Amino acid sequence: MNPAHSNDLHTDPNQFPGVDVYAVAGNPITHSKSPAIHKRFSEQSNQKMHYGRLQPALDEFATTAQSFFAAGGQGMNVTVPFKLDAQAFADELTPRAKLAGAVNTLRIENGKIFGDNTDGAGLVRDLLAQGIQTQGARILLLGAGGAARGVLGPLLEQAPKELIIANRSNAKADELVQLFAKLATVHQAVLQSLTLSDLEDISKTASHFDLIINATAAGLSDVSPISDIAASNIFIPQSFAYDMVYGKVTAFMQQALHRGSRVSDGLGMLVEQAADAFLIWRGEHLNEVIDSRAVLAELRAS
Numbered sequence: 001m002n003p004a005h006s007n008d009l010h011t012d013p014n015q016f017p018g019v020d021v022y023a024v025a026g027n028p029i030t031h032s033k034s035p036a037i038h039k040r041f042s043e044q045s046n047q048k049m050h051y052g053r054l055q056p057a058l059d060e061f062a063t064t065a066q067s068f069f070a071a072g073g074q075g076m077n078v079t080v081p082f083k084l085d086a087q088a089f090a091d092e093l094t095p096r097a098k099l100a101g102a103v104n105t106l107r108i109e110n111g112k113i114f115g116d117n118t119d120g121a122g123l124v125r126d127l128l129a130q131g132i133q134t135q136g137a138r139i140l141l142l143g144a145g146g147a148a149r150g151v152l153g154p155l156l157e158q159a160p161k162e163l164i165i166a167n168r169s170n171a172k173a174d175e176l177v178q179l180f181a182k183l184a185t186v187h188q189a190v191l192q193s194l195t196l197s198d199l200e201d202i203s204k205t206a207s208h209f210d211l212i213i214n215a216t217a218a219g220l221s222d223v224s225p226i227s228d229i230a231a232s233n234i235f236i237p238q239s240f241a242y243d244m245v246y247g248k249v250t251a252f253m254q255q256a257l258h259r260g261s262r263v264s265d266g267l268g269m270l271v272e273q274a275a276d277a278f279l280i281w282r283g284e285h286l287n288e289v290i291d292s293r294a295v296l297a298e299l300r301a302s
Contacts, residue, residue, distance in 0.1 A: 010064075011052030013072040020047075021072060022281065025054040025064065025086075026079035034077055037274045037295055045289040047282055049074075061085035069108050075281040076106040077274070083117075083146060090115025099183070100150040105277040116280060119147070120154030122273025123213075123244075129272070129293060130264060132211060132240050134158035140209040140234060141165050142196070142225050142252075143216035144172035147244055151215065152176060156183045162190040164209075166199055168225075199230035208236045214252045219245030224252040235259040246270060271296045 009029060013021035024034040030053070038051040054076070056064035061082045066089075068076065078086040083102035087093065090103055094116045097103050103115035127134055137160045141148055144167035155163060163184070167173040173193035184191035198204045212234055218225040226234070235241065241256030246267035253263040275292040 009053050009055040011050075011054055011068070011073075013068065016050045018048075020049045020074045022049060022051045022075045022077075023054045023068060023073065024051070024077040024079060025056060025061065025082055027055050027058060027081065029053045029055045029079070032079065033270065033299060034079075034274060037271055037299070038278060040295045040298065041275065041278045041290045041292075044291060044294075045282065045286045047286075049282075056082065062089050065089050065106070065113075069106075069113065074108060075277070077277055078104050078106065083150075087115055089113065096120065096153055099153040099180070102146050102150055104150075104273065105280060107281055116277075117150055118273040118276035118280070119269070120151035121276045122271075123151045123242075123266075123269045124154045124158060125272035125276070125292075126264075126266075126268035127211070127240075127242070129268065130240075134160055134211065136161045137210040138207060139163045140199075140212045142212065142214045143167060144176050144193075145215070145217075147217075148215040149176060149179075151213070152180050153183060155213075156180060156187050156189050156191070159187040160189050160211075162192070164192050164194055166194045166196050168196050170195055196226055196230065199226055199234060202233055205230075205233045209234050209239055212239060212241050212256070214241070214243040214245070214250070217245075219243050219248075219250035219252060222251055224250070224255055226252070226255070228255065231255040231259065235261045237261060240264070242266070244269060267299060268296050271299065 011023040024032050035051050042049050086103035091112045092114050097115050097117040100117035105116040105118050107114050139160045165173040177191050177193045216225040235256050237260035239261040241261050241263045243250045243252050244266035246265040256263050271292050
């Protein structure tokens with residue numbers, strides 16, 4: 001690795017005097033689209049800022065984050081595998097970060113580090129921008145790991161009729177049902193769990209789903225989390241299938257397409273969660289100025 005490339009992965013706020021500096025931290029991080037996204041947001045809103053990359057060693061997130069903020073860094077996005085490290089690093093968590101059980105956005109104010117999570121808000125913003133009705137909908141969420149937990153709160157706040165969490169094993173899905181039971185009650189949503197194999201049983205999926213979200217990592221390895229039998233039970237032409245993986249048509253999306261359903265990858269979620277973080281850092285008033293869908297269109301065209 002040449003020195004210049006190494007510097008690209010270790011943004012030092014000291015190198016940008018007079019400019020507010022932000023970064024995304026992950027390992028690996030070279031593939032991240034976040035710098036390009038935030039560059040466009042800053043251009044749209046005439047904000048003087050620099051947004052770079054940080055690639056801490058797997059056991060050095062706290063050290064890297066501490067150095068970044070001590071050197072004058074103003075905020076940080078956090079991606080795999082550091083979202084739990086970021087939660088531990090923050091002095092104070094927003095309510096949605098507590099519910100999500102992970103942090104993907106850090107900011108500093110008066111020397112205190114605040115942790116937030118914009119993933120779920122980003123997902124909901126993308127769904128609504130695509131015209132997907134969430135209120136009163138029957139939603140199936142595949143997976144019960146960190147990605148699923150991160151979006152459950154904002155999905156329930158949309159007041160769906162029913163939200164079912166389907167996971168390979170019962171335990172983790174049941175745990176999420178218990179954790180979010182109160183929020184589901186507040187929004188009059190039925191919250192239940194199933195196993196992925198239960199989806200093959202037509203008696204357990206008596207009604208089709210309006211929205212099916214894949215929050216598992218299956219798409220990264222070109223496999224689907226559900227069998228073709230399950231796909232035949234849950235997809236109809238009126239269904240909308242959303243995979244959080246972006247940049248390709250996944251096996252899960254193919255199953256939906258074969259049954260006439262509309263599909264989307266997760267690139268819009270990536271852009272919208274970034275927009276949410278940008279507004280946290282630079283001010284909600286800029287919501288009128290930044291155009292996340294234009295940025296998404298540029299990314300899709302590139």
